Amino acid sequence: MxxxxxxxxxxxxxxxxxxxxxxxxxxxxxxxxxxxxxxxxxxxKHSTDVISVIETSDKVIVTVQNKDGPREDWEADYVLGADGGRMMADQLGIAWEGSIKSGYLYPLGPFPSDPDIEEWYFGCAMLPDDPQRFDTDAMVSRIRKTLELPDLKIELRSVSHWYVGSIVAEHFRSKGGKVFLIGDAAHRIPPWGALGMNTGVQDAFNLIWKLAFTLRGAWKPPNSLLDTYEEERRPIAKGVAYSSLFNLRSHGDAMDRAIGVSPNQSIEENQSAMDAFFDKEHPDYQKKQLDVQGAQTVLDGEFCALGTEMGWFYPSVDTKNEGKSSRHDGQIREDDEFDNIYYHPSTIPGHHLPHLWLQRGNITISSRDLLQPQHFLLLANSPVKWNFLEDFHIPYRFEHIDSSNGWKVSEGAWKELFPAGENGAVLVRPDGIIACRGNPDDYGLLSGIWV
Known part of the structure:
Protein backbone atom coordinates (compact mmCIF):
# COMPACT_ATOMS: atom_id res chain seq x y z
CA MET A 1 0.00 0.00 0.00
CA LYS A 45 20.57 -23.30 -4.66
CA HIS A 46 23.02 -20.39 -4.66
CA SER A 47 25.82 -19.75 -7.15
CA THR A 48 23.87 -21.80 -9.68
CA ASP A 49 23.00 -20.64 -13.20
CA VAL A 50 20.21 -22.00 -15.38
CA ILE A 51 21.72 -22.82 -18.77
CA SER A 52 18.66 -24.11 -20.61
CA VAL A 53 15.04 -25.15 -20.18
CA ILE A 54 13.79 -27.91 -22.51
CA GLU A 55 10.15 -28.94 -22.56
CA THR A 56 9.26 -32.50 -23.57
CA SER A 57 5.89 -34.18 -23.90
CA ASP A 58 5.77 -35.27 -20.26
CA LYS A 59 8.30 -33.15 -18.34
CA VAL A 60 10.64 -30.18 -18.29
CA ILE A 61 14.41 -30.61 -18.19
CA VAL A 62 16.32 -27.73 -16.56
CA THR A 63 20.09 -27.73 -17.09
CA VAL A 64 22.02 -25.85 -14.41
CA GLN A 65 25.67 -24.96 -13.93
CA ASN A 66 27.00 -25.01 -10.38
CA LYS A 67 29.79 -22.54 -9.66
CA ASP A 68 32.13 -25.15 -8.21
CA GLY A 69 30.74 -28.26 -9.83
CA PRO A 70 29.51 -29.94 -12.99
CA ARG A 71 26.38 -29.23 -14.96
CA GLU A 72 23.26 -31.03 -13.80
CA ASP A 73 19.90 -31.85 -15.36
CA TRP A 74 16.85 -31.41 -13.17
CA GLU A 75 13.43 -32.80 -14.11
CA ALA A 76 10.12 -31.16 -13.20
CA ASP A 77 6.42 -31.39 -13.97
CA TYR A 78 6.22 -27.60 -14.21
CA VAL A 79 8.72 -24.74 -14.21
CA LEU A 80 8.14 -21.13 -13.15
CA GLY A 81 10.38 -18.73 -15.00
CA ALA A 82 11.12 -15.91 -12.58
CA ASP A 83 14.49 -14.81 -13.93
CA GLY A 84 13.73 -11.10 -14.16
CA GLY A 85 13.33 -11.22 -17.92
CA ARG A 86 16.95 -12.20 -18.58
CA MET A 87 16.53 -15.26 -20.78
CA MET A 88 13.43 -17.39 -20.18
CA ALA A 89 10.96 -15.65 -22.50
CA ASP A 90 13.51 -15.46 -25.31
CA GLN A 91 14.49 -19.11 -24.92
CA LEU A 92 10.84 -20.15 -25.09
CA GLY A 93 10.41 -18.06 -28.25
CA ILE A 94 7.96 -15.68 -26.58
CA ALA A 95 8.05 -12.15 -28.00
CA TRP A 96 7.74 -8.87 -26.06
CA GLU A 97 5.22 -6.09 -26.69
CA GLY A 98 5.48 -2.45 -25.58
CA SER A 99 7.92 0.42 -25.23
CA ILE A 100 11.53 0.55 -24.01
CA LYS A 101 13.38 3.71 -23.04
CA SER A 102 16.66 4.59 -21.26
CA GLY A 103 16.49 5.26 -17.50
CA TYR A 104 16.56 9.98 -8.17
CA LEU A 105 17.87 9.69 -4.86
CA TYR A 106 15.94 7.14 -2.78
CA PRO A 107 16.51 6.16 0.87
CA LEU A 108 17.24 2.50 1.55
CA GLY A 109 17.50 2.73 5.31
CA PRO A 110 18.09 1.70 7.94
CA PHE A 111 15.13 3.48 9.51
CA PRO A 112 15.19 5.70 11.48
CA SER A 113 18.01 7.24 9.51
CA ASP A 114 21.57 7.33 10.82
CA PRO A 115 23.92 9.57 8.77
CA ASP A 116 26.89 7.32 9.58
CA ILE A 117 25.42 4.16 8.09
CA GLU A 118 22.48 5.24 5.91
CA GLU A 119 22.30 3.89 2.38
CA TRP A 120 20.82 5.50 -0.73
CA TYR A 121 19.90 4.51 -4.23
CA PHE A 122 20.84 6.98 -6.96
CA GLY A 123 19.31 6.64 -10.41
CA CYS A 124 19.89 8.88 -13.39
CA ALA A 125 19.27 9.15 -17.09
CA MET A 126 22.26 9.25 -19.43
CA LEU A 127 23.39 12.74 -20.40
CA PRO A 128 25.08 13.55 -23.71
CA ASP A 129 28.50 13.98 -22.06
CA ASP A 130 28.23 10.82 -19.93
CA PRO A 131 30.38 7.78 -20.73
CA GLN A 132 28.61 4.90 -22.45
CA ARG A 133 29.17 2.81 -19.33
CA PHE A 134 29.69 4.09 -15.79
CA ASP A 135 32.55 2.73 -13.73
CA THR A 136 32.87 3.51 -10.01
CA ASP A 137 34.83 6.75 -10.45
CA ALA A 138 32.52 8.07 -13.17
CA MET A 139 29.40 7.36 -11.12
CA VAL A 140 30.79 8.99 -7.97
CA SER A 141 31.61 12.04 -10.06
CA ARG A 142 28.10 12.07 -11.53
CA ILE A 143 26.43 11.85 -8.10
CA ARG A 144 28.50 14.76 -6.75
CA LYS A 145 27.77 16.78 -9.86
CA THR A 146 24.01 16.15 -9.70
CA LEU A 147 23.77 16.91 -5.98
CA GLU A 148 26.16 19.86 -6.31
CA LEU A 149 28.21 18.48 -3.42
CA PRO A 150 31.75 18.18 -4.84
CA ASP A 151 33.27 16.98 -1.56
CA LEU A 152 30.53 14.52 -0.59
CA LYS A 153 32.00 11.36 0.94
CA ILE A 154 30.58 8.37 -0.92
CA GLU A 155 31.13 4.65 -0.48
CA LEU A 156 29.71 3.18 -3.67
CA ARG A 157 28.48 -0.37 -3.17
CA SER A 158 27.63 -1.26 -6.77
CA VAL A 159 26.87 0.16 -10.22
CA SER A 160 24.41 -1.30 -12.68
CA HIS A 161 22.95 -0.16 -15.99
CA TRP A 162 19.28 -0.56 -16.70
CA TYR A 163 16.60 0.54 -19.11
CA VAL A 164 13.13 1.77 -18.37
CA GLY A 165 10.99 -0.92 -19.98
CA SER A 166 7.24 -0.93 -20.37
CA ILE A 167 6.92 -4.30 -22.06
CA VAL A 168 4.80 -7.41 -21.58
CA ALA A 169 5.46 -10.92 -22.87
CA GLU A 170 3.21 -12.02 -25.70
CA HIS A 171 2.36 -15.17 -23.74
CA PHE A 172 2.76 -16.11 -20.06
CA ARG A 173 2.88 -19.85 -20.76
CA SER A 174 4.94 -21.99 -23.09
CA LYS A 175 3.42 -23.78 -26.05
CA GLY A 176 3.78 -27.10 -24.26
CA GLY A 177 2.03 -25.70 -21.20
CA LYS A 178 4.63 -26.73 -18.61
CA VAL A 179 6.61 -23.48 -18.25
CA PHE A 180 5.08 -20.29 -16.85
CA LEU A 181 6.51 -16.78 -16.81
CA ILE A 182 5.96 -14.70 -13.69
CA GLY A 183 7.22 -11.33 -12.43
CA ASP A 184 9.72 -9.43 -14.55
CA ALA A 185 10.10 -12.50 -16.74
CA ALA A 186 6.56 -11.79 -17.94
CA HIS A 187 6.44 -7.99 -17.71
CA ARG A 188 8.97 -5.21 -17.20
CA ILE A 189 7.27 -2.25 -15.58
CA PRO A 190 8.79 1.20 -14.99
CA PRO A 191 9.16 2.19 -11.31
CA TRP A 192 6.83 5.19 -11.60
CA GLY A 193 3.87 4.04 -9.52
CA ALA A 194 5.88 1.39 -7.64
CA LEU A 195 3.74 -1.50 -8.86
CA GLY A 196 6.35 -3.73 -10.50
CA MET A 197 6.96 -5.96 -7.48
CA ASN A 198 3.25 -5.88 -6.57
CA THR A 199 2.33 -7.17 -10.01
CA GLY A 200 4.95 -9.93 -9.82
CA VAL A 201 3.72 -11.06 -6.40
CA GLN A 202 0.17 -11.09 -7.76
CA ASP A 203 1.34 -13.39 -10.57
CA ALA A 204 2.71 -15.86 -8.04
CA PHE A 205 -0.36 -15.56 -5.82
CA ASN A 206 -2.56 -16.33 -8.82
CA LEU A 207 -0.52 -19.27 -10.08
CA ILE A 208 0.85 -21.10 -7.03
CA TRP A 209 -2.47 -22.27 -5.60
CA LYS A 210 -3.55 -23.43 -9.05
CA LEU A 211 -0.39 -25.49 -9.42
CA ALA A 212 -0.81 -26.92 -5.91
CA PHE A 213 -4.42 -27.93 -6.56
CA THR A 214 -3.42 -29.46 -9.89
CA LEU A 215 -0.46 -31.44 -8.53
CA ARG A 216 -2.56 -32.72 -5.60
CA GLY A 217 -5.21 -33.91 -8.02
CA ALA A 218 -7.76 -31.60 -6.40
CA TRP A 219 -8.93 -30.23 -9.74
CA LYS A 220 -10.41 -32.04 -12.72
CA PRO A 221 -9.41 -31.85 -15.50
CA PRO A 222 -5.94 -30.56 -14.45
CA ASN A 223 -5.25 -28.07 -17.23
CA SER A 224 -8.63 -26.35 -16.92
CA LEU A 225 -7.34 -24.43 -13.92
CA LEU A 226 -3.85 -23.69 -15.23
CA ASP A 227 -5.34 -22.38 -18.46
CA THR A 228 -6.75 -19.40 -16.54
CA TYR A 229 -3.36 -17.98 -15.49
CA GLU A 230 -2.47 -16.10 -18.66
CA GLU A 231 -6.10 -15.19 -19.33
CA GLU A 232 -6.32 -13.48 -15.94
CA ARG A 233 -2.86 -12.02 -15.39
CA ARG A 234 -1.72 -10.74 -18.78
CA PRO A 235 -4.42 -8.03 -19.13
CA ILE A 236 -3.56 -6.80 -15.62
CA ALA A 237 0.16 -6.61 -16.46
CA LYS A 238 -0.57 -4.71 -19.67
CA GLY A 239 -2.71 -2.21 -17.75
CA VAL A 240 -0.07 -1.62 -15.07
CA ALA A 241 2.70 -1.29 -17.67
CA TYR A 242 0.69 1.34 -19.52
CA SER A 243 -0.19 3.16 -16.29
CA SER A 244 3.46 3.23 -15.14
CA LEU A 245 4.66 4.55 -18.49
CA PHE A 246 1.95 7.21 -18.36
CA ASN A 247 3.17 8.20 -14.88
CA LEU A 248 6.72 8.51 -16.18
CA ARG A 249 5.66 10.76 -19.02
CA SER A 250 3.46 12.79 -16.68
CA HIS A 251 6.51 13.96 -14.76
CA GLY A 252 7.61 15.92 -17.80
CA ASP A 253 4.23 16.56 -19.35
CA ALA A 254 2.58 17.80 -16.14
CA MET A 255 4.94 18.76 -13.31
CA ASP A 256 7.88 20.03 -15.34
CA ARG A 257 5.55 22.11 -17.47
CA ALA A 258 3.82 23.52 -14.37
CA ILE A 259 7.14 24.61 -12.88
CA GLY A 260 8.50 25.73 -16.24
CA VAL A 261 11.61 23.57 -16.50
CA SER A 262 12.71 21.70 -19.59
CA PRO A 263 15.77 19.79 -20.81
CA ASN A 264 15.70 22.08 -23.86
CA GLN A 265 16.33 25.17 -21.73
CA SER A 266 19.60 26.39 -20.32
CA ILE A 267 20.59 25.83 -16.69
CA GLU A 268 20.00 29.53 -16.05
CA GLU A 269 16.47 29.41 -17.52
CA ASN A 270 15.53 26.35 -15.47
CA GLN A 271 16.97 27.91 -12.31
CA SER A 272 14.95 31.07 -12.95
CA ALA A 273 11.76 28.99 -13.33
CA MET A 274 12.47 27.20 -10.04
CA ASP A 275 13.15 30.49 -8.27
CA ALA A 276 9.74 31.79 -9.36
CA PHE A 277 8.06 28.76 -7.83
CA PHE A 278 9.73 29.22 -4.41
CA ASP A 279 9.88 33.04 -4.23
CA LYS A 280 6.64 34.43 -2.78
CA GLU A 281 7.58 37.91 -4.01
CA HIS A 282 7.93 36.81 -7.63
CA PRO A 283 5.06 37.96 -9.90
CA ASP A 284 4.60 34.40 -11.23
CA TYR A 285 4.57 32.76 -7.80
CA GLN A 286 0.79 32.40 -7.39
CA LYS A 287 0.28 31.09 -10.91
CA LYS A 288 3.01 28.50 -10.55
CA GLN A 289 1.60 27.34 -7.23
CA LEU A 290 -1.82 26.78 -8.83
CA ASP A 291 -0.26 25.07 -11.83
CA VAL A 292 1.66 22.69 -9.58
CA GLN A 293 -1.51 21.86 -7.61
CA GLY A 294 -3.17 20.97 -10.89
CA ALA A 295 -0.18 18.82 -11.86
CA GLN A 296 -0.36 17.01 -8.52
CA THR A 297 -3.91 15.96 -9.40
CA VAL A 298 -2.57 14.43 -12.60
CA LEU A 299 0.18 12.66 -10.65
CA ASP A 300 -2.34 11.11 -8.24
CA GLY A 301 -2.23 8.22 -10.68
CA GLU A 302 1.26 7.53 -9.39
CA PHE A 303 1.16 8.48 -5.73
CA CYS A 304 -2.43 7.70 -4.74
CA ALA A 305 -4.06 5.24 -7.12
CA LEU A 306 -6.10 2.82 -5.05
CA GLY A 307 -8.01 1.75 -8.13
CA THR A 308 -4.81 0.59 -9.80
CA GLU A 309 -3.51 -0.97 -6.59
CA MET A 310 -6.64 -2.81 -5.41
CA GLY A 311 -9.51 -2.29 -7.83
CA TRP A 312 -8.21 -4.46 -10.66
CA PHE A 313 -10.29 -7.53 -11.34
CA TYR A 314 -10.49 -10.56 -13.65
CA PRO A 315 -13.38 -10.05 -16.12
CA SER A 316 -13.16 -13.66 -17.31
CA VAL A 317 -14.27 -14.91 -13.87
CA ASP A 318 -17.54 -12.98 -14.20
CA THR A 319 -19.08 -15.67 -16.41
CA LYS A 320 -22.66 -14.44 -15.78
CA ASN A 321 -21.69 -10.86 -16.64
CA GLU A 322 -22.94 -9.61 -13.27
CA GLY A 323 -20.77 -6.51 -13.45
CA LYS A 324 -22.28 -5.07 -16.61
CA SER A 325 -25.28 -3.25 -15.12
CA SER A 326 -23.33 -1.60 -12.28
CA ARG A 327 -20.10 -1.04 -14.24
CA HIS A 328 -18.49 -3.42 -11.76
CA ASP A 329 -19.87 -1.45 -8.83
CA GLY A 330 -18.33 1.75 -10.16
CA GLN A 331 -14.80 0.51 -10.87
CA ILE A 332 -15.51 1.26 -14.54
CA ARG A 333 -16.36 4.94 -14.97
CA GLU A 334 -19.23 6.34 -17.02
CA ASP A 335 -16.81 7.00 -19.88
CA ASP A 336 -15.98 3.25 -19.90
CA GLU A 337 -12.47 3.89 -18.56
CA PHE A 338 -11.07 2.09 -15.51
CA ASP A 339 -11.09 4.23 -12.35
CA ASN A 340 -7.40 4.27 -11.43
CA ILE A 341 -7.73 6.67 -8.51
CA TYR A 342 -10.60 5.20 -6.46
CA TYR A 343 -11.16 1.64 -5.26
CA HIS A 344 -14.77 0.42 -5.36
CA PRO A 345 -15.23 -2.66 -3.14
CA SER A 346 -17.27 -5.39 -4.81
CA THR A 347 -18.22 -9.06 -4.50
CA ILE A 348 -18.88 -9.44 -8.22
CA PRO A 349 -16.99 -12.56 -9.40
CA GLY A 350 -13.45 -11.66 -10.40
CA HIS A 351 -13.04 -8.93 -7.76
CA HIS A 352 -11.07 -9.14 -4.51
CA LEU A 353 -12.81 -10.12 -1.32
CA PRO A 354 -13.40 -6.69 0.30
CA HIS A 355 -11.81 -5.92 3.65
CA LEU A 356 -14.29 -5.73 6.54
CA TRP A 357 -13.51 -5.86 10.24
CA LEU A 358 -15.10 -8.96 11.78
CA GLN A 359 -15.58 -9.74 15.45
CA ARG A 360 -16.41 -12.90 17.38
CA GLY A 361 -16.06 -12.83 21.14
CA ASN A 362 -12.88 -10.93 21.93
CA ILE A 363 -11.32 -11.65 18.51
CA THR A 364 -11.22 -8.99 15.79
CA ILE A 365 -9.87 -9.86 12.35
CA SER A 366 -10.19 -8.73 8.76
CA SER A 367 -12.35 -10.68 6.33
CA ARG A 368 -9.10 -11.14 4.38
CA ASP A 369 -7.64 -13.07 7.34
CA LEU A 370 -10.13 -15.88 6.71
CA LEU A 371 -8.37 -16.82 3.48
CA GLN A 372 -6.22 -19.96 3.42
CA PRO A 373 -3.95 -21.15 0.58
CA GLN A 374 -5.20 -24.74 0.65
CA HIS A 375 -8.96 -24.06 0.62
CA PHE A 376 -11.66 -22.02 -0.99
CA LEU A 377 -13.64 -19.88 1.46
CA LEU A 378 -17.44 -20.04 1.58
CA LEU A 379 -18.55 -16.86 3.32
CA ALA A 380 -22.30 -16.95 3.99
CA ASN A 381 -25.07 -14.97 5.64
CA SER A 382 -26.27 -18.01 7.59
CA PRO A 383 -25.03 -21.46 8.71
CA VAL A 384 -26.62 -23.10 5.63
CA LYS A 385 -23.82 -24.71 3.63
CA TRP A 386 -23.45 -25.34 -0.09
CA ASN A 387 -23.08 -29.09 0.32
CA PHE A 388 -22.96 -29.67 -3.43
CA LEU A 389 -19.48 -28.13 -3.58
CA GLU A 390 -18.10 -31.58 -2.80
CA ASP A 391 -19.57 -32.79 -6.10
CA PHE A 392 -17.19 -30.43 -7.88
CA HIS A 393 -14.09 -31.64 -5.98
CA ILE A 394 -13.54 -28.20 -4.47
CA PRO A 395 -11.90 -28.19 -1.01
CA TYR A 396 -13.37 -25.38 1.04
CA ARG A 397 -13.88 -24.07 4.56
CA PHE A 398 -17.10 -22.48 5.76
CA GLU A 399 -17.61 -19.23 7.71
CA HIS A 400 -20.84 -17.33 8.31
CA ILE A 401 -21.55 -13.69 9.10
CA ASP A 402 -24.06 -11.89 11.32
CA SER A 403 -25.88 -14.94 12.65
CA SER A 404 -25.71 -17.08 15.77
CA ASN A 405 -22.15 -18.17 16.52
CA GLY A 406 -20.96 -16.38 13.39
CA TRP A 407 -18.72 -13.43 12.80
CA LYS A 408 -20.20 -9.99 13.44
CA VAL A 409 -19.35 -7.08 11.17
CA SER A 410 -17.90 -4.44 13.49
CA GLU A 411 -17.27 -1.99 10.68
CA GLY A 412 -18.16 -1.96 7.00
CA ALA A 413 -21.09 -2.36 4.66
CA TRP A 414 -21.67 -6.12 4.61
CA LYS A 415 -25.29 -5.91 3.40
CA GLU A 416 -24.37 -3.51 0.63
CA LEU A 417 -21.60 -5.74 -0.69
CA PHE A 418 -22.82 -9.30 -0.23
CA PRO A 419 -25.71 -11.19 -1.91
CA ALA A 420 -29.15 -10.42 -0.56
CA GLY A 421 -31.25 -13.01 1.21
CA GLU A 422 -30.83 -15.10 4.31
CA ASN A 423 -28.80 -17.76 2.52
CA GLY A 424 -26.73 -15.52 0.29
CA ALA A 425 -23.03 -16.37 0.12
CA VAL A 426 -19.82 -15.83 -1.81
CA LEU A 427 -17.23 -18.45 -2.74
CA VAL A 428 -13.70 -17.05 -2.56
CA ARG A 429 -10.59 -18.54 -4.18
CA PRO A 430 -7.39 -19.06 -2.16
CA ASP A 431 -5.93 -15.94 -3.80
CA GLY A 432 -8.79 -13.82 -2.44
CA ILE A 433 -10.69 -13.52 -5.72
CA ILE A 434 -14.48 -13.97 -5.67
CA ALA A 435 -15.22 -17.14 -7.67
CA CYS A 436 -19.02 -16.89 -7.62
CA ARG A 437 -21.90 -15.74 -5.44
CA GLY A 438 -25.52 -16.77 -4.91
CA ASN A 439 -27.38 -19.19 -2.62
CA PRO A 440 -27.43 -22.96 -1.94
CA ASP A 441 -30.22 -23.52 -4.48
CA ASP A 442 -27.94 -22.43 -7.34
CA TYR A 443 -26.66 -25.92 -8.04
CA GLY A 444 -25.89 -24.93 -11.61
CA LEU A 445 -23.77 -22.01 -10.45
CA LEU A 446 -20.51 -23.91 -10.78
CA SER A 447 -21.51 -26.21 -13.62
CA GLY A 448 -19.51 -25.44 -16.73
CA ILE A 449 -17.36 -22.90 -14.86
CA TRP A 450 -15.00 -25.09 -12.86
CA VAL A 451 -15.19 -28.54 -14.40
Missing part, protein backbone atom coordinates in the same frame (compact mmCIF):
# COMPACT_ATOMS: atom_id res chain seq x y z
CA UNK A 2 1.28 3.44 -0.91
CA UNK A 3 0.45 7.08 -0.44
CA UNK A 4 -1.83 6.56 2.59
CA UNK A 5 -0.82 9.63 4.61
CA UNK A 6 -2.56 12.97 5.12
CA UNK A 7 -5.80 13.48 3.24
CA UNK A 8 -5.73 9.94 1.85
CA UNK A 9 -5.45 8.14 5.19
CA UNK A 10 -9.16 7.33 5.63
CA UNK A 11 -9.46 6.03 2.09
CA UNK A 12 -6.59 3.59 2.62
CA UNK A 13 -7.72 2.49 6.08
CA UNK A 14 -11.16 1.59 4.72
CA UNK A 15 -9.65 -0.43 1.88
CA UNK A 16 -7.16 -2.61 3.74
CA UNK A 17 -6.20 -3.85 7.20
CA UNK A 18 -2.54 -3.25 6.29
CA UNK A 19 -0.69 -0.02 6.97
CA UNK A 20 1.99 1.69 4.88
CA UNK A 21 5.64 0.85 5.39
CA UNK A 22 8.78 1.83 3.53
CA UNK A 23 10.69 -1.36 2.76
CA UNK A 24 13.25 -1.14 -0.05
CA UNK A 25 14.06 -4.26 -2.00
CA UNK A 26 17.42 -4.80 -0.30
CA UNK A 27 15.57 -4.98 3.05
CA UNK A 28 12.72 -7.14 1.77
CA UNK A 29 14.80 -9.79 0.01
CA UNK A 30 16.54 -11.11 3.18
CA UNK A 31 13.12 -11.52 4.82
CA UNK A 32 11.81 -13.49 1.85
CA UNK A 33 15.00 -15.56 1.70
CA UNK A 34 14.81 -16.49 5.38
CA UNK A 35 11.18 -17.52 5.01
CA UNK A 36 11.99 -19.61 1.94
CA UNK A 37 14.73 -21.36 3.90
CA UNK A 38 12.25 -22.18 6.65
CA UNK A 39 9.80 -23.68 4.17
CA UNK A 40 12.32 -25.59 2.05
CA UNK A 41 15.86 -25.53 3.49
CA UNK A 42 17.24 -27.96 0.90
CA UNK A 43 15.50 -26.45 -2.08
CA UNK A 44 17.49 -23.23 -2.44
Missing amino acids: RGEGGEYRTRYEEASPCSYRILPQIRLEPILLNRARELNPKGL
